Amino acid sequence: MVNLVAAQKPLLHGLMKMAGVRPYSVEIEPGTVMNFWVPCETIRKAKKGEKITHLEKPTKPVVLLVHGFAAEGIVTWQFQVGSLTKKYSVYVPDLLFFGGSITDKPDRSPTFQAEYLVKGLRKLGIEKCVVVGFSYGGMVAFKMAELYPNLVEAMVVSGSILAMTDSISVEALNRLGFSSSSELLLPNSVKGLKALLSVASYKKLWFPDRLHKDYLEVMFTNRKERAELLEALVISNKDATIPSFPQRIRLLWGEEDQIFKQELAHNMKEQLGGNTTFEGIKKAGHLVHLERPCVYNRCLKHFLASLLAEKVNK
Secondary structure, eight states: OOOHHHHHHHHHHHHHHHHTEEEEEEEEETTEEEEEEEEGGGEEOOOTTOOSOEEOOOSSOEEEEEOOSSSOHHHHTTTTHHHHTTTSEEEEEOOTTSTTOEEOOOOOSHHHHHHHHHHHHHHTTOOOEEEEEETHHHHHHHHHHHHOTTTEEEEEEESOOSOEEHHHHHHHHHHHTOSSHHHHHSOOSHHHHHHHHHHHOSSOOOOOHHHHHHHHHHHOOOHHHHHHHHHHHEEOGGGOOOOOOOSEEEEEEETTOSSSOHHHHHHHHHHHOTTEEEEEETTOOTTHHHHSHHHHHHHHHHHHHHHHHHHHHO
């Protein structure tokens, strides 16, 4: 029987190509390959007799969209790409163990993801970027901004935190009624996926069980490695630190987010200081960019435009 989620992928990929991005694989080093969607205009096809497709450097300001835990990059950001490509060079990576990106390295920490994402970006010729991170991708984005301040000019973070501490993890899981992060974020049944979607969205969505089953098969691959990523995510409260970020940071939140509640975002804003601002989107949960894409895109573009205006006025 045809997997309905797999069957619609060529359509989504076709739409993304029409929006101005194409898939491109980067061998970061032997044993580690990261897949990206890159601007079509940066890909120069191989000339006759050449085997390698060449990449040009981006010509517009770069926006990097970093996905969360339950889907690969282009599925996560499908409603954002087309609204950004006119003014920005948009790059959408698949983090390691998502969407065909793989590594033989044993490290599973967010720092490791951030370091290898940056290595991939450098191979793509990217020198500066604004990073937009959702959920797990937000934690990777914070690490990028902390470790590579000359690369990351600014950040937009949705439904995420600086680090998943013991206390935040336990509180969230107890409140949501899950025994572990894996039970919440790595469902292995239709019932489990429904439970995840229920807590992640403000509007109660209905899909046939068949579609849930097909989604599980396509999107939740590399289960062993992803469980290890979740394990490596949680740190002790005593090891948690608040970095001093020089970048402007916009916290763009669904006001009904049940996974990382608004209060966490406001606390984070106070901890991060004057460069950080908060903006809430009504009638949206954790999946704010999918539930209210038009509002989300408007807020995102407004922030990006303010960064460009700042540059012009300097």
